[in-house]
Amino acid sequence: xxxxxxxxxxxxxxxxxxxxxxxxxxxxxxxxxxxxxxxxxxxxxxxxxxxxxxxxxxxxxxxxxxxxxxxxxxxxxxxxxxxxxxxxxxxxxxxxxxxxxxxxxxxxxxxxxxxxxxxxxxxxxxxxxxxxxxxxxxxxxxxxxxxxxxxxxxxxxxxxxxxxxxxxxxxxxxxxxxxxxxxxxxxxxxxxxxxxxxxxxxxxxxxxxxxxxxxxxxxxxxxxxxxxxxxxxxxxxxxxxxxxxxxxxxxxxxxxxxxxxxxxxxxxxxxxxxxxxxxxxxxxxxxxxx
Numbered sequence: 001x002x003x004x005x006x007x008x009x010x011x012x013x014x015x016x017x018x019x020x021x022x023x024x025x026x027x028x029x030x031x032x033x034x035x036x037x038x039x040x041x042x043x044x045x046x047x048x049x050x051x052x053x054x055x056x057x058x059x060x061x062x063x064x065x066x067x068x069x070x071x072x073x074x075x076x077x078x079x080x081x082x083x084x085x086x087x088x089x090x091x092x093x094x095x096x097x098x099x100x101x102x103x104x105x106x107x108x109x110x111x112x113x114x115x116x117x118x119x120x121x122x123x124x125x126x127x128x129x130x131x132x133x134x135x136x137x138x139x140x141x142x143x144x145x146x147x148x149x150x151x152x153x154x155x156x157x158x159x160x161x162x163x164x165x166x167x168x169x170x171x172x173x174x175x176x177x178x179x180x181x182x183x184x185x186x187x188x189x190x191x192x193x194x195x196x197x198x199x200x201x202x203x204x205x206x207x208x209x210x211x212x213x214x215x216x217x218x219x220x221x222x223x224x225x226x227x228x229x230x231x232x233x234x235x236x237x238x239x240x241x242x243x244x245x246x247x248x249x250x251x252x253x254x255x256x257x258x259x260x261x262x263x264x265x266x267x268x269x270x271x272x273x274x275x276x277x278x279x280x281x282x283x284x285x286x287x288x289x290x
Contacts, residue, residue, distance in 0.1 A: 037088055039063065044111070045158060049149040050124070056080070056111035057155065059163065060088035062095055062102040073103045073169035073288055074159065076151070076193070078125070078178035080107030081117045083276070087173060090281050100288040106159060108151075123147075125174070125181040127188075130206040144181055152192060171195030171227075171287045175276050177202055183210045183248065186228065187217040195227040197283030200236050200272055203244035211248055218255045225259030228252075229283040233267045233275035241272070261286075 039061040046054040058080050062072065077087045084107025094100040110117050119140060126141035133141075160167060172193045174182035179201025186196050187210070203210055232245050249264050263286045267275040 037085065039065065040088065043158075045150075045154055047150045047154055049146045049154065050143065053110075053120075053150075055150070055155075056109045057159075058084045058105075058107035058109060059159075060084070060091065060105035060107070061163075062104065063092075064102070065104075065164075069164075071164045071166040073101060073171070074163075074165050075103055075105050075197075075284065075287070076155075076170065076172045077105060077107045078172070078174040078181065079117070079121060080109030081114065083107065083173065083175070083178075083280070084109065086277055087280055087284075090277065091284060094281070094284055098290060100284050101290050103284075103288050104163060104165060106155075108155070121177055125177040126205060127181075127184050128206045128209055132207070144184060147181075148185065148189060148192070152189075169194055169288075171197060171283075173197040173199075173280055173283060174201070175199035175279065176272065179203075180205050180210065184213065186226070187214045190224060190226055193226075195287035196229070197280060197287065198228065198230045199279035199283070200232045200241050200275055201230075201245060201248075202240060203248050204240045208244055208247070211244065211251060214248065214251055214255075222255075222257065223259050224257035227261040227263075227287055229263045229265070229279075229286040231265035231267055231275070231279050231282065233270035233272055235269070235271045236275070237272070 037060065040059060042056055042058045044054050044056050065072070075087065075091070077083045084105065087107070088105050091100065091103055091105055095102055110120060122138045123140035123143040124147035125144060126138065127144040129142045130138060159165060170193050172182055172185065172195070174197070179198045180203065182196050182198045183201050183203060185192055230245065230249055232241050236242050252260070252262060265282060267278050270278060
């Protein structure tokens, strides 16, 4: 009896071992695949304006793009590492619900990991150094003008040639430091985009340099034929974001630009991070309403 029990135990052990080995072999032979978003593709551009930088450009196309002949509005998205997927997913839902027109979403990213993105977005999004920042912070800041040359002279021509875009219906989304850049573009080169989505911008930067730029712009310009959505989260930092953004909005309203459509909002109960998705949703509905 003991021999039979021992044999049975051995048989069960061998069976389990064979099954386990088979499962392990099967798992090993079937490599995992990355998750991909439908109707997306990407390409790279090595810039001659931003030294030693090759940008990864993500493209999100609307359903039916391949079978249509029409041209589409375009939303350019900064911080593509995190914002492209958010923007593409939200745009798909809004298009499905007929809340916005069909649009193409273009993400601008680095493709070199989170640490690189965090480090080098300062270089591209900040128009100047900020001596008031804590020591060791934002050391690469100040290259925004070169980044704008990349967008205008290198990215735009490739996108407009490779895709059926409507250059007269383009927008840009930026949040946080990206919001600083989009605010800067609005008064530095407003002709670059027809619409601006600005979420929780760091407008305290360099002694409110963008607010000064906006004041200077008004001296020679009384018309600003653009659509602008600006919002911040109610739980944003008051000194860095809320107070200077309120000041920025009041300045724009005071100038009463001809042709300007300005929509503002406070994202109640949201933090600096959680407000992005809500902000870009409201912004797309403002810029691309059917």
